[in-house]
Amino acid sequence: MRLPLFLPIVCVLLLIRTTCLADTVIEGHVTLPKSHAAPVMNKRYEIVTKNGVVATDPPRAVVYLEGKFSKPANLPVQQMAQKNLAFVTPLLAVQAGTKVEFPNLDDTFHNIFSYSPAKRFDLGRYRSDERPIPSQVFDVAGLVTLHCDIHEHMRGLILVLDTPHFTTSDTEGHYRLTGLPAGHYTLKAWVDSKTTKEQPVDLKSGGTLHLDFP
Amino acid sequence: MKIARTFLYLLLAATVEARAQSIIEQLDNALTFSAFDGSCRVRLSGLVDLEAYHLEQPAPALIDTDRHALFNPRLSLFLDAQFGSHVYAFAQSRVDRGFDPSDSGGRMRLDEYAVRVTPWDDGRFNVQAGKFSTVVGNWAPRHDSWENPFINAPLPYENPTGVWDSMVPEETYDLLQWSHVNATDKPQDVYADKYLRNPIIWGPSYATGMSVFGALGKFDYAAEIKNSALSSRPEAWNITDVGFSHPTYSGRLGWRPDEMWKFGISASVGPYLMPSAASTVPPGHGFGDYREILLGQDIRFAWHHFQLWAEFFEVRFDIPGIAHADTFSYYIEGRYQITPQFFAALRWNQQLFGSIRNDDNELQRWGRDAARIDIALGYRFTEYTQLKLQYSLLREDPAQNRYNNLFAVQFTLRF
Numbered sequence: 001m002r003l004p005l006f007l008p009i010v011c012v013l014l015l016i017r018t019t020c021l022a023d024t025v026i027e028g029h030v031t032l033p034k035s036h037a038a039p040v041m042n043k044r045y046e047i048v049t050k051n052g053v054v055a056t057d058p059p060r061a062v063v064y065l066e067g068k069f070s071k072p073a074n075l076p077v078q079q080m081a082q083k084n085l086a087f088v089t090p091l092l093a094v095q096a097g098t099k100v101e102f103p104n105l106d107d108t109f110h111n112i113f114s115y116s117p118a119k120r121f122d123l124g125r126y127r128s129d130e131r132p133i134p135s136q137v138f139d140v141a142g143l144v145t146l147h148c149d150i151h152e153h154m155r156g157l158i159l160v161l162d163t164p165h166f167t168t169s170d171t172e173g174h175y176r177l178t179g180l181p182a183g184h185y186t187l188k189a190w191v192d193s194k195t196t197k198e199q200p201v202d203l204k205s206g207g208t209l210h211l212d213f214p
Numbered sequence: 215m216k217i218a219r220t221f222l223y224l225l226l227a228a229t230v231e232a233r234a235q236s237i238i239e240q241l242d243n244a245l246t247f248s249a250f251d252g253s254c255r256v257r258l259s260g261l262v263d264l265e266a267y268h269l270e271q272p273a274p275a276l277i278d279t280d281r282h283a284l285f286n287p288r289l290s291l292f293l294d295a296q297f298g299s300h301v302y303a304f305a306q307s308r309v310d311r312g313f314d315p316s317d318s319g320g321r322m323r324l325d326e327y328a329v330r331v332t333p334w335d336d337g338r339f340n341v342q343a344g345k346f347s348t349v350v351g352n353w354a355p356r357h358d359s360w361e362n363p364f365i366n367a368p369l370p371y372e373n374p375t376g377v378w379d380s381m382v383p384e385e386t387y388d389l390l391q392w393s394h395v396n397a398t399d400k401p402q403d404v405y406a407d408k409y410l411r412n413p414i415i416w417g418p419s420y421a422t423g424m425s426v427f428g429a430l431g432k433f434d435y436a437a438e439i440k441n442s443a444l445s446s447r448p449e450a451w452n453i454t455d456v457g458f459s460h461p462t463y464s465g466r467l468g469w470r471p472d473e474m475w476k477f478g479i480s481a482s483v484g485p486y487l488m489p490s491a492a493s494t495v496p497p498g499h500g501f502g503d504y505r506e507i508l509l510g511q512d513i514r515f516a517w518h519h520f521q522l523w524a525e526f527f528e529v530r531f532d533i534p535g536i537a538h539a540d541t542f543s544y545y546i547e548g549r550y551q552i553t554p555q556f557f558a559a560l561r562w563n564q565q566l567f568g569s570i571r572n573d574d575n576e577l578q579r580w581g582r583d584a585a586r587i588d589i590a591l592g593y594r595f596t597e598y599t600q601l602k603l604q605y606s607l608l609r610e611d612p613a614q615n616r617y618n619n620l621f622a623v624q625f626t627l628r629f
């Protein structure tokens with residue numbers, strides 16, 4: 001007589017499990033601005049090797065879900081390396097509270113600094129063998145513009161967000177946000193320092209929503 | 215007036231307003247031009263300097279005014295152009311009251327222009343032609359108002375000696391007069407002929423010519439042939455004014471044992487007289503006999519928030535029939551970044567003069583030994599705006615007023 005009673009419980013448990021596993025997803029496309037011309041290096045008083053050709057990363061967007069989310073105790077450490085006199089990842093999105101390391105992969109000094117209100121710092125001059133790797137914790141949400149005191153043309157951006165749900169688009173503008181909670185939120189697409197687009201979203205558990213930011 | 219007011223507003227706004235900030239960023243993008251699928255790129259940038267001096271007479275160094283206060287605004291425009299990966303060109307044009315701080319009217323000059331060819335990717339060899347700063351020493355690469363922690367140049371680059379480039383001294387007495395080694399010389403006497411005197415290196419020395427340079431592992435090298443000597447005045451740097459008949463040869467060898475330390479040795483030799491001095495050259499001598507010979511040593515150290523520079527110069531001016539006029543000048547400079555935006559800098563400078571036989575056959579120093587301490591504080595409001603305050607105390611010996619105080623303030627907008 002125990003079996004008939006047990007069956008419905010197993011069924012309910014199985015149902016709960018599948019709903020939990022069914023991922024809530026938003027995907028779509030963000031219209032990106034035109035690529036900027038590659039920077040022209042100021043080599044007036046210096047012997048700069050690599051012929052001054054600086055690789056430029058095409059623009060990307062950061063898409064994130066805005067809402068009240070709890071902060072995890074431990075956020076993974078991120079890196080923003082410098083190689084060939086440029087940032088390897090010129091745009092990095094992180095959750096507030098994340099520690100970002102700035103390894104120097106060149107054989108010359110770099111001196112990364114920021115005067116952005118969200119985070120002011122100056123790492124000073126450091127080499128590739130600097131240990132511990134120079135780092136900063138980004139506590140306050142906002143856009144942080146990175147510069148190098150030695151290489152005027154170097155530019156990097158860290159977008160500090162108050163949400164764990166964010167992604168960086170590919171260079172075509174396609175994005176896919178997974179593992180989202182159900183509920184009513186605002187979905188934002190950061191395009192550049194002057195443009196952030198937004199749309200309200202109603203997320204249903206296990207559903208896939210398609211949303212474009214024209 | 216309206217333009218001045220708008221300009222002032224823009225400057226103020228740039229320091230406080232985030233909006234003005236983004237205007238400068240946009241301007242940066244707007245001033246970068248690209249053609250032929252990005253293989254030809256040109257960037258226009260600049261520095262606006264508003265600087266003011268409170269000084270004592272005689273005005274120290276190359277400052278040209280007989281007053282106690284001087285406002286010296288300056289606009290520097292830079293052009294950097296990259297054609298493919300092997301050709302680079304640059305130019306600098308300035309609008310100011312004179313190459314060195316002065317109370318004269320506004321003027322515009324083309325201070326630098328050059329084309330550089332870099333055949334190999336690793337930078338082992340570059341060849342450059344045009345009008346550009348000297349390869350000697352380690353100050354020229356950091357002389358602009360944004361990079362320089364001070365408002366003025368180190369003493370060797372601006373302390374006038376008794377050597378004139380417009381005239382040859384007829385006897386030793388003339389040279390000693392021009393050097394003002396007589397302690398009873400009044401400040402106005404010292405000021406009167408100041409612009410005729412030459413320092414051992416005139417600022418960044420943007421003379422015209424050609425250079426080759428490159429880096430090979432831990433070593434770098436540079437050699438140049440220029441139309442005028444390191445001590446020559448800005449008017450002598452133009453090929454149109456002075457020609458190329460009496461060139462100066464200079465070179466520098468650098469060694470970088472690791473990124474923290476950089477050492478260099480420099481040498482330069484070349485005639486220092488201007489063409490206008492020709493009629494004063496005594497018979498039996500030529501321009502080539504009036505040479506400036508310079509040996510230099512430089513050190514740079516950098517680690518985290520501290521940077522240190524030092525340069526030492528041993529210089530001889532050949533004055534046939536009168537003397538080998540020798541002088542030694544050096545400075546040691548430190549800069550410390552106290553907070554991300556606030557820095558302090560300290561510099562100790564000295565110039566010592568050798569002795570020559572005067573007309574009474576006695577040994578006498580041919581210049582006033584000078585010692586100067588420079589203290590500067592700087593604050594960067596943003597990546598584009600900087601304020602510097604400087605105090606300098608100069609002691610000269612012999613001199614009627616032994617001490618000379620200088621206060622300077624400089625606001626810079628970079629775009």
Ligand SMILES: [Cu+2]
Nearest residue numbers: 110111148151
């Ligand atoms: Cu750098």
